[in-house]
Amino acid sequence: MSKPVVDAVVGAVATDWRGAVHAACAPLVTAGAVEARYPDRCIGIAEEHGPYMVLAPGIALAHARPEDGAVRLCLSAAVLSRPVEFGHDQNDPVDLVLAFGSPDDASHLELLQSLAEHLVDGIADELRLAPNRAAAVQVLQRVR
Amino acid sequence: MSPAPNRPLTVLTVCGVGMGSSLILKMNAEKALKSLGVDASVEHTDVSSARGMKADVAIAQGLHTDELGSVAPVVLSISNFMDVDGLRRQLDEALRAQGWLE
Numbered sequence: 693m694s695k696p697v698v699d700a701v702v703g704a705v706a707t708d709w710r711g712a713v714h715a716a717c718a719p720l721v722t723a724g725a726v727e728a729r730y731p732d733r734c735i736g737i738a739e740e741h742g743p744y745m746v747l748a749p750g751i752a753l754a755h756a757r758p759e760d761g762a763v764r765l766c767l768s769a770a771v772l773s774r775p776v777e778f779g780h781d782q783n784d785p786v787d788l789v790l791a792f793g794s795p796d797d798a799s800h801l802e803l804l805q806s807l808a809e810h811l812v813d814g815i816a817d818e819l820r821l822a823p824n825r826a827a828a829v830q831v832l833q834r835v836r
Numbered sequence: 837m838s839p840a841p842n843r844p845l846t847v848l849t850v851c852g853v854g855m856g857s858s859l860i861l862k863m864n865a866e867k868a869l870k871s872l873g874v875d876a877s878v879e880h881t882d883v884s885s886a887r888g889m890k891a892d893v894a895i896a897q898g899l900h901t902d903e904l905g906s907v908a909p910v911v912l913s914i915s916n917f918m919d920v921d922g923l924r925r926q927l928d929e930a931l932r933a934q935g936w937l938e
Contacts, residue, residue: 737852741883742899744852747860747917755856781898782915794855801859808860812918 700828727761762793854882868924
């Protein structure tokens with residue numbers, strides 16, 4: 693399997709949850725790993741179904757479906773300079789927004805399994821403490 | 837109380853998209869069920885597809901659980917996806933209440 697596109701944004705500025713989703717997806721859009729419409733689909737799904745992407749206190753995982761414009765397997769993280777409310781009754785506010793895209797229904801299985809394990813092991817705090825983008829990318833690259 | 841099903845327990849984990857959080861829930865549920873010693877088959881799906889499915893247990897975020905009453909007799913609501921121990925406790929309690937776990 694090809695290696696995922698991995699990138700990060702440290703100190704991202706967002707005034708609301710939609711901006712936070714765009715911030716997390718931005719490096720993936722720039723890299724061509726997802727199409728420009730992908731972050732809007734992530735937002736559209738949340739508008740329709742509620743804050744599905746908020747997984748744990750302070751942590752969101754933005755994603756949509758392959759047909760929503762995911763081109764390559766990819767993963768990014770945005771550490772927000774100021775946390776935002778997603779409208780989740782228990783896990784707000786969110787200061788770490790992860791985003792992933794998968795070109796099909798199977799490519800992401802190993803990546804997400806690894807991500808889930810790393811999240812349980814505390815990778816969120818490592819990302820929050822990363823001094824810069826390169827350090828955050830290095831942390832995120834352990835997720836394979 | 838109903839007797840334990842004479843087959844692996846069927847568990848459905850559900851999220852809005854069917855790719856991300858439901859998959860993480862599936863992995864956590866498999867871990868939790870294994871540690872409880874429960875033979876189970878866990879599948880993950882999106883909330884629209886879930887409406888047409890049946891399972892013994894459905895697990896989802898609170899924002900979806902209202903929609904899953906017809907899918908499974910036991911519906912568990914999860915707010916912290918990193919809390920495998922919490923999910924284990926919820927499963928333990930629910931399976932005991934059903935008489936599926938002694």
